[in-house]
Amino acid sequence: MKTLKIEELSKNFGSTEVLRKINLEIDEGNFLVLLGPSGCGKSTLLNIIAGLETINEGNVHIDDYNVSKVEPKDRNIAMVFQSYALYPSMNVRENMIFGLKQAKVSKEKIEEQLEKVSKFLQVDALLERKPSQLSGGQRQRVAIGRALVREPRIFLFDEPLSNLDAKLRVEMRREIKKLHQQLKTTVVYVTHDQTEAMSLGTNIAIMNHGVIQQNDTPENIYNKPSNTFVADFIGSPSMNLIKGNLKESSNKVSFITHGSNIEIPINGYDFKEKSNLDNKEVFYGIRPEHIFSKKSNEEDFEINLRADLSEYIGHEQIMTFNFENQEVLAKFPSTVKIDLSKNTNLFFDLTQISLFDAKTEERI
């Protein structure tokens, strides 16, 4: 039984297609993050799961029951919003029990739930306050509390940390992670922040233009991006995508960029389909953190490039190199000293590369 299952879901607003043939499944207790740039349809998808938006095609199942036409309140879900959406005229207590009161839960049960949750989230001292008298972090806690008291099957989070300042965001992120570890409820979480997605999710679904680009574990998303969009979206700075061709001779594959005679060997790469590789136009993907200034591994490939730019950011620096007029970024510890406008020896970790078809932009 899947806690949440979405089949062939499509949604348009007028003539604009927002979601196209979405398929998703979540197992009990998993934490799914919907990640993507703004306008990719992730919030619409969340609203559809909540029942706040109608569906044009496809179905949403919760616990194997088709809820496509079920009212939001009857879907056994709870949602936390970016603006917290606390009812301004009610105090914290009233905010938290509003849903239970609507559901005509008995007074004793309401009190019991309220006490349990408010203690758990440490908002029990704030119960008589109005939302306007709370700090951002406290409001966020109350909003989560309002969702918790209902003991839903699925928690929906819509960019819950976006309104907090940087420091508080990191704190609340940890708290949400802890919360999930303790309660083990199923979560669907929308964000455009890749750090949030990586640190919180057991699964990440990356969306763009209403289509899921990759739905995988954070490790696979990072190490084996399924197309150039994912490769580019995840990581900071994002993956270097060097344009060039493959060369296959006597069962050995290598990569050559345009106008260069440097052959970068491709060993032990897990090709999806190992045919017609010779002369194939590809993007050679390597992350800035997999380029080193010193040889760390016998297999590392040595290459001599000119340093153009250095960006110092405290614990590390991001250097830009010129590789046949294509920019290649590398991330080094800030202690490494490299002269600008001079050629330097760099080392590519060949076990960490990705290859993409230049035409389809899919991983090969």
Next chain:
Amino acid sequence: MQDKIHSSYKQLEQKSKYTNMFLRWFLYFVLVIFALYFIFPLYVMVVTSLKTMEEIRQGTLLTWPSGLNFDSWLVAWGGRGYGAGDTFLKPYFWNSIKMVVPAVFFSTFIGAMAGYVLTKWRFKGDKWVFLFLLFGCFIPYQAILLPMARTLGVLGISNSVIGLVLVHTVYGIPFTTLFFRNFYVSIPSELVKAARIDGAGFFKIFFKILLPVSTPIIVVTIIWQFTQIWNDFLFGSTFSFGEAAPIQVALNNMVLSSTSVKEYNVDMASAIIAGIPTLIVYVLAGKYFIRGLTSGAVKG
């Protein structure tokens, strides 16, 4: 060297101090002139209403009355006590109250509902509905007199307070809807979504969540509608006459129908009486209006 610079700074400081002082006094001077200019008519009205006809004939507009003589106020409010032809404001004042209270209430309530629907329960074509409502704000009063008269006739409520309530409610809805729509647009729709997930329905969300935070806009609407309806003369004089007339129409009749001598003191007293309720609304509601604005806990 440094002393020289410092002393020149000192001179500049002195200079700017004098300039500022001069500008300040000039500002006060202008403000006082304007204040006098605006208060002058009111002064004449109040002073004249407290004079006897004898005093009015002998003195000038500005002369101070000999004493506090409220006779003309009593005449304006309650009449002289002889039968036919004795027009006084009391019954018409109550007519106006009976007209303005329901008309303000209904137009505000309907406007709030409409604004709520147009922002939080969007439907296909809602933009057009709003556009047509907005159009209603720009239709001149005169243009709807005839169709409205016909409508009231068909409904059988012409020349009645109820008829006027209907006219003012209908005519007020475009404005009240505009006010409430623009206010509710600024309230995050996530509140409505949260409430829907919590199981609240259309009316519960309106009454429990949106209306409690609407105080500022309710007050603005009430001030606006009350002033419009209370001060209206055109609708009142067109759709009612005789006993059903509102106070502005009665005031007009009083002032114009005096056959013998013009009683300026009574006229002035009547005009002030007719204007007092709007003043009261401004004074009372204005306070709440500011309070409502400053408490603004909508977004936080």
